[in-house]
Amino acid sequence: MGTQAFVDSEELPVRAGNDWGGADRADQALVEAAQAGSAEAFGELARRYHSNVYGIVYRMCGADEAADLTQEIFLRALRALRKFQFQGDASFRTWLYRIAVNACINELRRRKRRSDVEGPSLDDDIETDDGWVSRSVPDETRSPHVLAERAEVQRAVQGIVAMLTPKHRAALTLVDLQQLDYEEAAVALECPLGTLKSRLARARKQFAEKWTQYQDGTLLLDDDAGGRTVVDDEIGRAR
């Protein structure tokens, strides 16, 4: 497949409403070309989805290392691409999101293991009865692009999402932030549809509760923290 095909496919929307049909068809041509060895085709796939993948990584793992992890996700996808086949409900987008979610969950596990080995630090997430509490301090001061998005709502949303458990975080990220439908999200998360619905409901309820706490002033979201509760501050002072 020549470059012209990619130029044509660029005219197709990545997404039009909830209809992914056109995008999927374009993806298929690109995937097949990439499987045949076209770096250009894979570059086009990366162009289409790198912002969405970055968004998933950012929501699930925080801004820190999000770019590196996004790059790693695309490399993993490339290495596994020849095994990918368009069958049934499989779409490249859902498949790629699955890689992204798995990579994020692994990254969170790695951080947790590191925390277990080295002992907790003030920068590591902690797990509470209400879910995970992120105390990571994303270095959001390095890049102008991050500075530009420091809106209050954006920061609060990110901070509260980071407090959810990884599985709840993933469900909320895919359905409400990335706006996948239930079926696609379930495929991406490799879980039954009922499980996805259950996780989503739980995540929304927890988010709503945290949001209420945030508005009441009982949940503190520092300028440089993904999320911090009053309880966290008490833990920090105890240390």
Add this chain to the structure above:
Amino acid sequence: MSHDSAAFEQQLSELVDDRLAADAEKTVREHLDSCDECRAQFEAMAAVREMLRVAPAPAVPEGLLARIERAAAAEFARPAAPTIWERWRAPVAGLAAAAAIALAVFAPWQWASRQDAGVVCPPTDPPLAREHVAAGPSEESATDTPVLSDATQLAAAAAAASADSGAAGSEMTDVPASRGRRTGHTSRSTSPAAPEPAAIAEAPAETAPPQPAPQPALAWAPAADLPSASASGPMLGESEHPTVIALGPRTTIDADPSLAPARPSDIEMETAIGVVAAMMLDQFVAEHMVQSSSTLLSVVTDTPTSELGPVLASDEDDAGSFGLCFTDAMRRALTESENRLP
């Protein structure tokens, strides 16, 4: 309607997304009209959904796409790395044979060990086997040589044929056992035409007067499904006694010391287990190609060894040993393949 249940929360969430079936939606909405608490929860979920959907996406760092494209181009430029299967195909082909031999030898050794300990029933079904042990050994089983696995039966029959001993007839009843593993039975009978007594329940001799079949210890198959006795002795697919059918194929050969099962060496067993581990790892990689090696490792280490052991072992002790050895083999395989995984 229990508005505190997780199921109801899920219904509220589905209603937020307009994914609830019509009848369920009607029921939930009727409840919301009369319950302020649930209505507030529904509105909160709807607000969350709306807030997240309009939340600005994080800005992508400048240069990220270029980084990805450069890394991808470098990856394309690299020579194609062989897959795990391609890398292991040749060794696996050779080792598979060793595995078959090791396993074929290992199974009778297990039985021999069991027999030495006074256990007389073949390990076809441990719970039922224990039941039979409680009833005491049969006269015939006391003279039995170890029960052989299918592979060992074939090997033994081939060996007997090639040795042309003349006295050893081989008669295999090709009836599958109930749990997928088929076991054979070897007796000292020197007459291939002689009817074989039941392996477990003491079957009546052919000349003995007919008597009601005893409640067979291993007769889990419905009696109606069992073949009837043949006047000329058991033929393929037939047997004089239901329990013979239930036990699976039988092999009658001479007791030849050279055919006595020997315990495989540790290397043989490790090789066999390693092959199985490699194959299962390859299947894992194929099915979970997006999983990282650390995820695979967690899958392996989280798998109870007691679930792995019964694949080949027949009692709890052996199952535990096998499981531990298998897990170690998987770990080694994972370590070797770590860089191959996506």
